[in-house]
Amino acid sequence: MPNKKSAAKRVLVAERNRLYNRFWKTRCKNAVKKVLEAVAQGDKDLAGKxxxxxxxxxxxxxxxxxxxxxxxxxxxxxxxxxxxxLLKTAQA
Known part of the structure; x- marks a missing residue:
């Protein structure tokens, strides 16, 4: 447990930031995975989107x-x- 009031506040802020960062990092990973799935399926329109x-x-x-x-x-x-x-192979 923190001994000072400012340290206690930092604990709260750090937890808030951790959750916020986790949300965005997960969102980034999921977006990239969706692109890779579309590439694996060979769907060039969906991959581009x-x-x-x-x-x-x-x-x-x-x-x-x-x-x-x-x-x-x-x-x-x-x-x-x-x-x-993917686009190059689709054209060829």
């Missing part, structure tokens, strides 16, 4: 300070590359 949604969710998480911008950029790049490969 979900890619846009995933990029939006990752960008929002960056703005809110939940994840670092380079982490979001790395995830967006990796998912976009897989969608790009």
């Amino acid at each position: 979900r890619l846009v949604e995933a990029q939006s969710v990752l960008d929002k998480a960056v703005v809110k300070g939940v994840i670092h911008r380079n982490t979001a950029a790395r995830r967006k790049s990796g998912v976009a590359a897989k969608v790009h490969v």
